[in-house]
Amino acid sequence: MTQTTAESPIRKQRAQLNVRTLRTDRWWLTPALTFAGLMSFLIYGIWAILDKSYFAEPYIAPFSSPCLATSCPEGARFLGLAPFGDWYTLPPGLLILGLPGGFRLTCYYYRKSYYRSFWLSPPACAVSEPHTKYSGETRLPLIIQNVHRYFFYLAVVIGAILAYDAVLAFRDEHGNWGHVGLGTLILLANAVLIFCYTLGCHSCRHITAGRLNHFSKHPLRYKAWTFVSKLNARHQQFAWASMYSVMIADLYVRLVAKGVINFPFA
Amino acid sequence: MGYKAKFRVWRGEGGEGKLEDFTVEVNEGEVVLDVIHRLQATQAPDLAVRWNCKAGKCGSCSMEINGRPRLGCMTRMSTFDESETITVTPMRTFPVIKDLVCDVSFNYQKAREIPSFTPPKDVKPGEYRMQQIDVERSQEFRKCIECFMCNNVCHVIRDHDENKPAFAGPRFLMRIAELDMHPYDELDRRESAQEDHGLGYCNITKCCTEVCPEHIKITDNALIPMKERVVDRKYDPLVWLGSKIFKRSN
CATH class of the missing domain: 3.10.20.30 (Beta-grasp domain)
Incomplete structure (x- = not known):
């Protein structure tokens, strides 16, 4: 073999391997499952937003809360208010869909999951992506992902409203406190998981104290950062758990409202 | 056997x-x-x-x-x-x-492009006083053994050779984060992280973290925090306004 020098063009080349990957494990399984999981959420979400059975005293379906229009049943209106009045006749869920939707869409974990499973960029580590060009989040439209922290602020409000709904679920249909049904527990579990996911957000971690360089000068913010960091370490798990909990809670309330579930303590 | x-x-x-x-x-x-x-x-x-x-x-x-x-x-x-x-x-x-x-000289080239640690001019060597909680974030990144597997697996340059001039790779974006989080580093590295070293190319798919033999949480603890700092500097009008009005420092 002829000896080459460090300057020769052949030394500027990578190993010529004309295969997409040499991985022998089932690298395609995770993106495939992620795709299926996210698609199930999207499909359910579209159905739920259009479905009108979203209230069964004292439960309100999370996809339709807060209910802000006159078309909402009186008990379903958030704080008894209907700021959108009677001109709004579309499903109430459409009004607030963008807030939790935007939060999840711009979430750092979900970005990873859909970049991998939907856009295949890359589908898995050390597996070539199919795109010929790549500019990442440097330009439109993906540079908009940087708005995530604003969706976080709004998601905290939505999380608080879902917690409020869960508290109201401790009343019976006559408004008396002390009721505990399966729906109450489901809404409560959902509110807890939503908060664990929301507060574990990377933007929340940054806002609490991540932006500081002197933790020692801000002990309270450091404590908050430490707490958020613990949630953040399980952000992926909370993302999935809360995504399914909100679907389960929503479906449960709709089934109660439709009369499909009608056992005592439902 | x-x-x-x-x-x-x-x-x-x-x-x-x-x-x-x-x-x-x-x-x-x-x-x-x-x-x-x-x-x-x-x-x-x-x-x-x-x-x-x-x-x-x-x-x-x-x-x-x-x-x-x-x-x-x-x-x-x-x-x-x-x-x-x-x-x-x-x-x-x-x-x-x-x-x-x-030939991993790409990595040494990128290392040279990062401005070194810049302490305050009035603090002499030997006078640095830092609490452990102020430096432990950066210390995680010091575990790096420079195997360059994170840069190797990163699809930004693995699949797109043309991005190499614009993108420093996870290893050196982590280095920027390490310096930016350092309590005695005075340089504002946020603008250059985005514009000169290509932080915006990262789409946080976490392959760098997956392959790191030192189990450094590169994405969660370095790249995403650095992205958030860049948002403070470039994309968040409220933070920008606050920093102008209150002359806040961190």
Whole structure:
């Protein structure tokens, strides 16, 4: 073999391997499952937003809360208010869909999951992506992902409203406190998981104290950062758990409202 | 209990080469690098492989084993089935010098482009006083052994060679984060992280974290926090306004 020098063009080349990957494990399984999981959420979400059975005293379906229009049943209106009045006749869920939707869409974990499973960029580590060009989040439209922290602020409000709904679920249909049904527990579990996911957000971690360089000068913010960091370490798990909990809670309330579930303590 | 393993090793000079098949003895407790060394000793004396400590601390023996970036010295043969053919190739992102040895000078070039630690002018060496909680975030990143597997696996340059001039790679974006979080570093690195070192190219798919042999949470603890700092500097009008009105420092 002829000896080459460090300057020769052949030394500027990578190993010529004309295969997409040499991985022998089932690298395609995770993106495939992620795709299926996210698609199930999207499909359910579209159905739920259009479905009108979203209230069964004292439960309100999370996809339709807060209910802000006159078309909402009186008990379903958030704080008894209907700021959108009677001109709004579309499903109430459409009004607030963008807030939790935007939060999840711009979430750092979900970005990873859909970049991998939907856009295949890359589908898995050390597996070539199919795109010929790549500019990442440097330009439109993906540079908009940087708005995530604003969706976080709004998601905290939505999380608080879902917690409020869960508290109201401790009343019976006559408004008396002390009721505990399966729906109450489901809404409560959902509110807890939503908060664990929301507060574990990377933007929340940054806002609490991540932006500081002197933790020692801000002990309270450091404590908050430490707490958020613990949630953040399980952000992926909370993302999935809360995504399914909100679907389960929503479906449960709709089934109660439709009369499909009608056992005592439902 | 030894057995004969089937190995396919990429052999060539520069980018031109091919996978060659070998059958080689494997003994209990061995790692892939041991087997590569046995190949050198018995069947392929001119097989080139870079290695040094054999303890996962020097970062020299980075290679791709069955398509996954791994350290040869930390990949136990017992993790493979005895009947499995093990494919060993050089890192795919960097030019090959010979066989499994890559030219990783891209990384040294990128390292040189990052402004070094910039302490306040009135603080002399020996006068730095820092609390542990102020430096422990940066200390995680100091565990890096510079195996460059994170840069190798990152699809931004692995699949798009044309991005190399604009993108420093996870290893050096982590270095920027380390310096930016340092309590005594005075340089504002946020603008240049985005504009000069290509932080915006990162789409946080976490392959760098997956392959890191030191288990550094590169994405969660360095790249995403750095992205959030860039948002403070470039994309968040409220933070920008607050910093102007209150002259806040961190």
